[in-house]
Amino acid sequence: MTRLAIIRQKYNPAGGAERIVSAILGQLKHQSTLEPVLINRNWETLDGVAVCRVNPFYLGSIWRDWGFARAAQRAWKRVGADLVQSHERIPGCHVFRAGDGVHAAWLDARAVGKGWWHKLSVWCNPYHHFMLRMERAMFSHPDLRAVICISEMVKQDVLQRFPVRPEQCVVIHNGVDCTRFNPVAARARRAALREQYGIAADAPVLVYVGSGFERKGVAQAIRAIVPHAEVQLVVVGGDKKLAAYRQLAHALGVAGRVHFTGPQKDVLSHYGMADGFILPTLYEPFGSVVAEAMACGLPVLTSTRCGGGECVSPGVSGWLALPQDTAAWQENVGIWLAARAQWPWMAEQARARVLVQTEQHMVEQMMFLYSRLLQVSDKKNNE
Incomplete structure (x- = not known):
């Protein structure tokens, strides 16, 4: 052999x-x-x-x-x-x-x-x-x-x-394991997790998943929600400079809307508590979290330097922006928010794209x- x-x-x-x-x-x-x-x-x-x-x-x-x-x-x-x-x-x-x-x-x-x-x-x-x-x-x-x-x-x-x-x-x-990562299983603890983090049941939520906050653009994700008072951001993962990111959220006036959960074993449920996924990475060769989020039926907002962005059809299953373009990120969050009525359709498109993958x-x-x-x-x- x-x-x-x-x-x-x-x-x-x-x-x-x-x-x-x-x-x-x-x-x-x-x-x-x-x-x-x-x-x-x-x-x-x-x-x-x-x-x-x-x-x-x-x-x-x-x-x-x-x-x-x-x-x-x-x-x-x-x-x-x-x-x-x-x-x-x-x-x-x-x-x-x-x-x-x-x-x-x-x-x-x-x-x-x-x-x-x-x-x-x-x-x-x-x-x-x-x-x-x-x-x-x-x-x-x-x-x-x-x-x-x-x-x-x-x-x-x-x-x-x-x-x-x-x-x-x-x-x-x-x-991606689309059997494990699916919308039904992901949403099983949606209400419980939102209550745990103090997030209203009808609030629009973006979730970030990953470690290495500098490379993966957590600061940009925080800036992206600033003009959109409804939007909550859930940051799943750990970083040795976590205090600096908390301070940034406080300085931008969004500390009450940014929830740092630390590393989580149950990542699936954290996808399910959200309505969209955000990853403004400076450089990500692929980003399995992008495919996992899409399999769970989430529209994806990611950067042009994310390899997983090749799976995203702009305006259909998500949006792309240059990593450093804060205005574009804020605009994309606004477009995502305005497309709320289309989220169920976008969820179907996102999952369908990765089912073969x-x-x-x-x-x-x-x-x-x-x-x-x-x-x-x-x-x-x-x-």
């Missing part, structure tokens, strides 16, 4: 990337063509999946990632992997799944509108230099056969920056790619 090594350093139960890796492994263990082996530092137990744990000692983030990369390279040779798919930037892998996007593109997006002090702080951060060097080395490595881009946006980011051929880049959107379909596309790459490899070996 052909052995496929899948590499992801660590597991975060709330992480979208980790949920995707778990979905891939869960689908792969039900087929007999490929034997998956998970190479990781720390992961939950997965029945039916072989696990190779590598946990070299480290101090600091650079040593951590460098040490894991070297250990993973040794591990995939030790387990005899025929094909190596990495979710980390590790030179020598055969397939790189760009689930975290392109670090260089993230730095560019983060720098928009910032002054020299920001550029200096980035330049002085050795971790960014390390990540950029690892990225260049991986995308330039002769063993790299394919890049799984989770959006067309990521594909263009890769092609614009690295010596990768267009035919090497395959766009495979993240899959299942986790099974995602893995089938990957299996097709693996088969093609292995056939090419066998052909070269026989020549």
